[in-house]
Amino acid sequence: MVEKKAKKEQTPRSKMPEQAPEVRNKNFLEVPLGLTPEMAMTEASRCLQCKKPACVEGCPVSVDIPGFIARIADGDFNGAAVKLWERNALPAVCGRVCPQEIQCEGLCILGKKGDSVAIGYLERFAADFARENGTAELPKVAEKTGKKVAVIGSGPSGLTVAGDLIVKGHDVTIFEAFHQTGGVLVYGIPEFRLPKSIVASEVATLEKLGVNIETNSVVGATVTIDELFEEGYDAVYVGVGAGLPRFMNLPGENFIGVFSANEYLTRTNLMKAYRFPEYDTPVARGKNVVVLGAGNVAMDAARTAMRLGAESVKVVYRRSRAEMPARAEELHHAEEEGIEFILLTNPTRFFGDENGRLTGMECLKMELGEPDASGRRRPVAVAGSEYTIECDLVVVSVGAQPNPLLTNATPDITLNRWGNIEADPATGKTTKKGVWAGGDIVTGMATVILAMGAGREAADSIHDYLTLGW
């Protein structure tokens, strides 16, 4: 036994094949290519099958990680996918976009001495295998309860709620403001990180199970929550995300060429502007691009700019590398693709020409002072360190705040002082009877998997409400 364990520790972690950096930074195809069945089985056999698996505690939706990995090790790939679906409605998505290094993989016992099991790669492998081979088994749907649930927003949390409740026998309708479902999975995360066909396939599965989808419906504008109750819905789940971009309120921010990351990515991803003029929506193609911010959205914007033909792409961030919130893998990918990082630097104003087009940006150098409330060291401007960066395109990616469109139309829902909906952290219940909320509209900008975790808890609570009463 000891010998066997030692051997497993010596097996190196599988490396996922990828498109070469100098090839992929010119196309929108997915960068990591996925594990082969042989690689997946080898990687799965590294798992120690812990009796008390720490990895599961690191997963916000508590996937039976050793369970699905054991099936991959045995070559039962469909069985692995079915195991995943018990807890996770979107495994092909989560395997790609979760920050596993701070979740499941961060707690893997093998990671203490060497490399943790590549749980994300394996999750992706099982989900992709089942989808590509058409062998995915649909979960069994319970007998109809006759209860109707409206899910507002088709991002990760809404899709999770819809999937959970349809399986429990309720009638579910998703209301989506855009013309396509998926929320940030379709407008935000680029094709090269998450192919849109995967999101479409996950949504198609929900439709096969009986979920209705009403796109082009802006709840708060097209219809209100109270009107949904009048139409006979018994419960409502609000998962509308944090879709409102923050700008920096600097002079010159309205020059042509300064975009929010939301606009830049929505044009490119949702509207497929990277295929203009085959698709009608244009997107600015900068020569010298600057992205402000250092989260995953900033990395997506920077890598997108490179693919749209930029000569240089700079990520400008006011803190140091250690504080960058983007996933390690995304930073690594961005660097490989030729993106420069200008750290401890903050913009102070933008310059433009007489036609209102951006020509440059003034910056100040920063140094790190004392830690602030978030525990990160606060950047302090270095006096007299102003200098100019020439650029014709700036993408502002410094976060997002909750969109008030729905909450303004629903005055009896209590918000906190940042405009987020107040919801019971254990159940997702809001202050309005029959209404639950979860994901970024409650927490502020967070991760796909946390939104899904919130959706899962809300779905359980809604089910209790519909079957047992509030």
Added chain:
Amino acid sequence: MFEIVNREEMAQGTIVLNEIDAPRIARKAKPGQFVILQANEKGERIPLTMADVDPEKGTITIIYMIVGKSTKVFGSMQVGENYYAVIGPLGKATHIEKRGKVVCVGGGTGIAVLHPITRALKEAGNEVTTILGSRNKDLLILEDKMTSASHHLHICTDDGSRGHHGFVTDVLKDILAKEKIDLVVAIGPVPMMKFVSMITKEKGVETLVSLNPIMVDGTGMCGGCRVSVGGTTKFACVDGPEFDGHAVDYDELSKRLTAYQADEKISLEECKQNI
């Protein structure tokens, strides 16, 4: 969904009216609000303010001039065909109340946007004087409807082919010189709204304008439509589209509207070749 139930060509086919089946939107829409439309899956999202709604029939009406690829595609769609997406009603509704004497100024297809607002202002008990402007008599739209929506109506054409030979601002100046006006509503091309606002500012007459910046989602999530109003940045899609005409930075708006000029040309050329 979003079937075209009625289509009319106005102004020698350069301006087109579509009445579209959209019951949910028709039930909720108020004067001043807009919709985002997308013709087909590869299309772009275009904002248009509604010219009319019929809640009982469940339809909304849009009127647009064919100026580029997307409006060309819209204009080619016939009765029975469907828009791929129609989203709304978006933006804030016009604040309608009894103010006294109101002047409504409309230019070009802005008249379509002005129509439901003018009607509502008249219904609210205001004395409504309307000034309509167009380049020539053939491009003038909705004259009948605007006549019944107003107490007094003036027409101006740039070439003198109909009514006053000159700009709407000439007539407005005359009116402001003679009477005390309580509110001016101006909707049309940016230069028109800019000059109307300059004139009314001198007289201290409150002025509402409806802005038409570039939009993508129309729900506040991207900021593509941002405008400077009174020195602060506003999103026209959620904070507007109507603003205090005296506070708007029109020069910035004009410049921002040129952001994609080169691409718009490419798109239109490509579309012409394919027809």
